[in-house]
Amino acid sequence: MQNAGIAELQLNWRYLAFDVHPDELGEAILGAKIMKFVGLNLTVPHKLMALQHVDVVDEAARQWGAINTIRFEGQDRTGAWQPVAELPPETIQKIRSVGFNTDADAIIRSLREDLKLEPRGASILLLGAGGAGQAAALRLAQEGAAQLHLVNRTQSKAEELAGLIGRSYPGVRVAAAYPKARVDLVLNATSLGLKPEDALPFDPARFDLSSASAVYDMIYRPAESPLLATARKIGCQTANGLGMLLYQGAKALEIWTGSSPPIAAMRKALEQNVYGR
Ligand code: ATR
Numbered sequence: 001m002q003n004a005g006i007a008e009l010q011l012n013w014r015y016l017a018f019d020v021h022p023d024e025l026g027e028a029i030l031g032a033k034i035m036k037f038v039g040l041n042l043t044v045p046h047k048l049m050a051l052q053h054v055d056v057v058d059e060a061a062r063q064w065g066a067i068n069t070i071r072f073e074g075q076d077r078t079g080a081w082q083p084v085a086e087l088p089p090e091t092i093q094k095i096r097s098v099g100f101n102t103d104a105d106a107i108i109r110s111l112r113e114d115l116k117l118e119p120r121g122a123s124i125l126l127l128g129a130g131g132a133g134q135a136a137a138l139r140l141a142q143e144g145a146a147q148l149h150l151v152n153r154t155q156s157k158a159e160e161l162a163g164l165i166g167r168s169y170p171g172v173r174v175a176a177a178y179p180k181a182r183v184d185l186v187l188n189a190t191s192l193g194l195k196p197e198d199a200l201p202f203d204p205a206r207f208d209l210s211s212a213s214a215v216y217d218m219i220y221r222p223a224e225s226p227l228l229a230t231a232r233k234i235g236c237q238t239a240n241g242l243g244m245l246l247y248q249g250a251k252a253l254e255i256w257t258g259s260s261p262p263i264a265a266m267r268k269a270l271e272q273n274v275y276g277r
Pocket residue numbers: 044045047127128129130131132133152153154155157189190191192
């Protein structure tokens with residue numbers, strides 16, 4: 001997806017994947033900075049820890065509590081910070097890392113486009129209170145969701161997140177519990193469903209999926225998780241996380257390049273690589 005976007009923008013850049021142990025995240029970011037990388041994306045399990053390893057945290061990343069994109073900026077001769085990509089390497093005096101979050105906006109955009117769901121006023125059951133779940137919950141609260149029901153394997157994390165939302169967004173009704181009435185959306189932000197043998201990410205004895213109008217699964221591979229397959233069979237509207245993946249990546253490319261991202265080329269490459277079509 002990123003290399004297709006880079007090619008479309010005619011940049012002589014390469015997007016590469018590196019497997020970094022969580023204990024060495026700080027060194028990896030420092031190494032990329034020293035080698036004058038343009039930027040980085042971070043994924044599981046680095047998104048929360050990265051907050052401690054960047055020089056500057058963008059406002060949205062601070063608000064959503066996670067970083068998935070880093071841009072390296074160099075000081076030009078006047079002392080102003082510019083993206084490293086825009087400076088001749090030999091003129092760069094000093095480099096800093098700036099952390100961004102592009103996941104939170106991407107989930108909202110994908111919900112609107114792929115499910116035609118407007119978060120404002122919606123009642124939502126959110127499964128998962130890890131990095132992705134937290135960013136989604138906070139962003140949905142900011143968007144004006146009416147009710148958020150937070151469910152997580154580790155109940156204390158759901159309660160902590162419910163407390164944070166209650167304090168930050170007093171207009172949102174929030175509870176760390178299953179809903180008792182119909183919901184507009186069930187949103188899966190857990191990793192359950194990645195493996196074929198995984199159980200459903202909620203307890204069917206405590207929640208009846210037919211009381212949901214729509215189901216969104218952040219998982220995009222398999223294209224139809226057991227959760228989405230069950231939801232489709234009982235008539236819920238469904239969407240997987242490919243749209244979220246696309247939009248978080250497109251926004252990251254925009255942050256690095258300052259150019260508007262070539263969404264169509266990126267979507268095509270993503271579908272080819274993820275689903276082979
Ligand atoms: P991410 O950044 O993708 O959110 P994460 O922070 O590791 O990754 O969060 C993973 C989420 O999936 C958490 O909500 C986790 O539940 P816990 O907070 O209890 O760990 C959930 N999860 C992972 N494996 C699970 C499993 N086997 N059963 C239920 N929930 C699971």
